[in-house]
Amino acid sequence: MTPHxxxxxxxxxxxxxxxxxxLVELGASxxxxxxxxxxxxxxxxxxxxxxxxxxxxxxxxxRLEEYARYPLFRTVGIDSAFYEPxxxxxxxxxxxSLPPGxxxxxxxWDRITARRFNQDARWVNLAGQRNPxxxxxDLFKEAVLAPYTNAFSDHAGAFVFEFQAxxxxxxxxxxxxxxxxxxxxxxxxxxxxYAVELRNPELxxxxxxxxxxxxxxxxxxxSWTGMPTIGEQLELPWTFPAGFTVARALLRPGRAYVDAVKxxxxxxxxxxxxPEVRQDLxxxxxxAMKRRMEAxxxxxxxxxxxxxxxxxxxxxxxxxxxxxxxxxxxx
Numbered sequence: 001m002t003p004h005x006x007x008x009x010x011x012x013x014x015x016x017x018x019x020x021x022x023l024v025e026l027g028a029s030x031x032x033x034x035x036x037x038x039x040x041x042x043x044x045x046x047x048x049x050x051x052x053x054x055x056x057x058x059x060x061x062x063r064l065e066e067y068a069r070y071p072l073f074r075t076v077g078i079d080s081a082f083y084e085p086x087x088x089x090x091x092x093x094x095x096x097s098l099p100p101g102x103x104x105x106x107x108x109w110d111r112i113t114a115r116r117f118n119q120d121a122r123w124v125n126l127a128g129q130r131n132p133x134x135x136x137x138d139l140f141k142e143a144v145l146a147p148y149t150n151a152f153s154d155h156a157g158a159f160v161f162e163f164q165a166x167x168x169x170x171x172x173x174x175x176x177x178x179x180x181x182x183x184x185x186x187x188x189x190x191x192x193x194y195a196v197e198l199r200n201p202e203l204x205x206x207x208x209x210x211x212x213x214x215x216x217x218x219x220x221x222x223s224w225t226g227m228p229t230i231g232e233q234l235e236l237p238w239t240f241p242a243g244f245t246v247a248r249a250l251l252r253p254g255r256a257y258v259d260a261v262k263x264x265x266x267x268x269x270x271x272x273x274x275p276e277v278r279q280d281l282x283x284x285x286x287x288a289m290k291r292r293m294e295a296x297x298x299x300x301x302x303x304x305x306x307x308x309x310x311x312x313x314x315x316x317x318x319x320x321x322x323x324x325x326x327x328x329x330x331x
Contacts, residue, residue: 013065013066013069016052016053016066016069017052019069019070019071023070023071023072023312024071026071026072026312026315026316026319027071027072027315028071029315029318029319030072030074030315030318031289033288033289033292033293033294033295034074034285034288034289034294034295034297035074035075035103035157035294035295035296035297036072036073036074036075036297036298036299036311036314036315037073037074037075037076037077037105037296037297037299037311038067038073038076038077038298038299038301038307038308038311039077039079039248039250039298039299039300039301039307040076040077040078040079040080040300041060041063041064041067041076042058042059042060042063043266043267043301044266045265045266045267045268045301045306046267046268046306046308047268049268049306049308049309050066050067050070050073050308051063051066051067052066053066060080060094061090061093061094061096061097062097064076064094064097064098065097068097068098068099068102070308072308072311072312072315073308073311074102074103075102075103075104075105075157075296075297075298076102076104076105076298077104077105077106077107077160077248077298078094078105078106078107079107081106081107081108081109081144082107082108082109082110082162083109083110083120083122084109084122085109085143085144085147086106086147087147088147088150088151089151091147091148091151091152092151092152094152094155095151095152095154095155098155100154101154101155102155103155103156103157103158103296104152104155104156104157105157105158105159105160105195105246105296105298106148106156106157106158106159106160107159107160107162108140108144108160108161108162109140109143109144110162110164111131111133111136111139111143112133112134112135112136112139112140112144112161113134113135113161113162113163113164114131114134114164115130115131115134115163115166115170116128116129116130116131116166116170117129117130117131118164130170135180135181135183135184137184137187137188138187140188141188141189144159145189145192148192149191153191156192156193157193157296158192158193158194158195158218158244158246158296159192159193159194159195160194160195160196160197160220160246160248161194161195161196161197162197162199162220163196163198163199163200164199165199165200165226166200171200171202174202174203174205174207174208175207177203177207177208178205178207178208178210178211181196181208181211182211182214182215185211185214185215185217186215188215190216193218193242193244194215194217194218195217195218195219195220195242195246196212196217196218196219196220197220197222197246197248198220198222198227199222199224199226199227201226201227201228204228204233204236206237206238208238209236209237209238209239209241210238212238212241212242213238213241213242216241216242216243217241217242218241218242218244218245218246219233219238219239219240219241219242219245219246220246220247220248221233221234221239221245221246221247221248221284222247222248222249222250223248223249223250223251223252223253223277223280223303224248224250224251224253225251225253225254225255225256225257226253227253228253229253229276229277229280230247230249230277230280230281230283230284231276231279231280231283234280234283234284234287240287240291240293242293243293243294244293244294244295244296245284245288245293245294245295245296246295246296246297246298247281247284247295247296247297247298248298248300249277249281249297249298249299249300249303250300250302250303251300251302251303252272252274252277252303257302260302260303261302263305264301264302264304264305264306267301267305267306267307268306269305269306269309270304270305270306270309270310270313271304271305271306272304272305273304273313274303274304277303278310278313278314278317279322281297281314282314282317282318282322284297285297285318299311299314
């Protein structure tokens, strides 16, 4: 690590080593409407692969400069926005770090998407209570959209409303859910793109899909603990309701998040390849190509152990027409 206030070897972007020619070639093989990226990006385990500078802590804006140079990355997930909407200065710093038009997929503050406050220390005495701001469109426009409009509009690729699993009395009947979501989406401005990620399989109904289609909102294909596989979601007739699509390959279905963290940290290599998830993602790419729509595909470290490695394996498989070589299985 370089001493404080002393320039490091790669502080100037122009001094960074060029990406390997093989990666550049792989990136060039991707269709322009297929955008791979990772679900957040501040991981020391990517040092030497994505990052070549030394970082003191997370330094998200500075890391984005290197992230955007990686030839296979064409989008990124701003997952931290789920816990607190980013302020204008934060978004402005991100914008300065990104090339023009580089789209980001931002999760929406859970103050708007949580029907009940969980036990997170953020909520203090509100933990366990029903959330009075659930689906509060005015709060969304004021706390989330306004800063993006002012400082990040060129990079606002899509906003993801992630609805955590609802249980018991908090889980509405599917037609009531569709009506509730319809009322909310009707109030949103059309200047941005939106996507909905469910964690309740019971709500993956045609009524839900009809609401998404009515408002041009994308379904988020998610690989998650208690959800049907992405392949099973692809079989549903309504899961391409918008002119673009979003996928989030987060976990192997059936695996708990905490177990994945224990298994995969520090996320420096692929440890548990998931061939079924990979094939499902390739099916999604093929469908997006057929429909001529943009696909924003985010991969999480907790899927296989190293998101950049998973993305590289996927692009190599695309280049080979979908076949998986032995070298793509573990890195």
